[in-house]
Amino acid sequence: MQKKRVVLNYPSHLTDQPVISRLIKNYDLEINILRGWITPREQGRLVLEITGKRPALEAGMNYLKEMGVETQPLAQDVRWHEDRCTHCSACISICPTKALDIDRKRMEVSFHKDRCIACEGCIPVCPYQAMEILF
């Protein structure tokens, strides 16, 4: 089984189609929707965690591409500006997935992209604007 966290960008003509439903039914994939929103121009954006067998995952991603849905890995869109981080740890109690974690001995903060679900909880709590989410 493989797991992928991706950001999907829907063109407006697809917002009335059951894209995700087909992805689940036809490709036997498990979908966990982390975030979703529709912009005023009716373009859609979804952040998904997709789990499935590797061939199915690849086929599913191809299906999305054919449908005209742009996909990109979530990790690309979340940035931890290490040079701005002071390791104060203000973000640590807010981050629900330990994507922002701290080594308690060194009291050093680190960011693990693979655990981030882009909930944006860290954005208002960081006093140094060290976290950036580019959606």
Added chain:
Amino acid sequence: MAKTIEEINERIKKGKAVVFTAEEIIDYAAEKGIKKAAQEVDVVTTGTFGPMCSSGAYFNVGHTKPRIKLGGGRTYLNDVPVYTGLAAVDLFLGATAMPDDDPRNKIFPGRFAYGGGHVIEELVAGKDVRLTATAYGTDCYPRKTLETYISLKDMNEAVLFNIRNAYQNYNVAVNLSDKVIYTYMGVLQPKMGNANYCSAGQLSPLLNDPYYKTIGIGTRIFLGGGIGYVVGSGTQHNPNVKRTEGGVPKMGAGTLSVKGDLKMMSPKWLRGTSLTGYGATLTVGIGIPIPILDEEILRYTMVRDEEIYAQVVDYSEAYPQCIPGSLGEVNYRELRSGKISVQGKEVPTAGLSSYFKAREIAEILKEWIEAGKFFLTNPVEPIPSVDSGIVFKSLKERPIKKR
């Protein structure tokens, strides 16, 4: 046998001074024994790196041709207003000042992305900032407007001058209400969803010299990556609070006023800071050397996180309404572990003061002393201690009579 600062400086000069950080000394002195360690160790270095309001800087920007009197007019650095009520071209920039057009909390919670602290960070980084001013004009200072770029190297003087820094201990902030609150202690989740603290604990300068026996007026320090001096006790300096048997205050107590040449400092240790829903400020790096003159002073520097207690305070009601009292006491070992227990509830903790950076500052100061680049000073005067009779006052309002 007691040592003197002069003797310690002599050893620093010879490259023979024995220096430990406030973290390292704990185990070292415990192992060696206090008597032996006090003879052997010359200096213990401390450090702290956290948001410190009541920070600011003054500048003399040089006279223009023709001359302008900024005093009495309006002057800005990168749109952040500065205080000009001093003279012609002297300015004071406060860390929490913000641009006139910043929306503040009109769209709640405000972001406060740029303020005085950020201007200081940019200047220290060597960047150009925009100096803009309007003035009223006089016979000797006829000019009325000014718009120019300016950097730190263009100025005659640029001095960091903070009137209250390095708080000796602080509150642990929680929120008992049922909605999120945005405070100077960070974003606090409802129903005690988190607890924020702000002290470097066992590394913090004044927690290692709880009765101010060595830190006084004129003490040379690490300030913002350069050299600074203690000017005196800071505003709200309040030595008369509850203390542990070891003398460590159990709540906010002493403070320091510090100054130093901004031109020698680094943006790594002076950071513009934005507290969502609250405002902008400056995060300051301070490191203070403690000369180990005798066993008593050594004993103070051996303080451990588990011996330093702080009060848990509700920032939804008790703090804003000035209702005295505390929800409980916790120590810094618990705070740094990531969770505390308050009235039977387990609460996750987070810091606003960086322990990681505090340690780095203590280590840098140690290196400076070992390398013979930094010498200790005898204070000119001590700062007021527990025998001073200082009483911390709230403002007693007296209605102004209408005529």
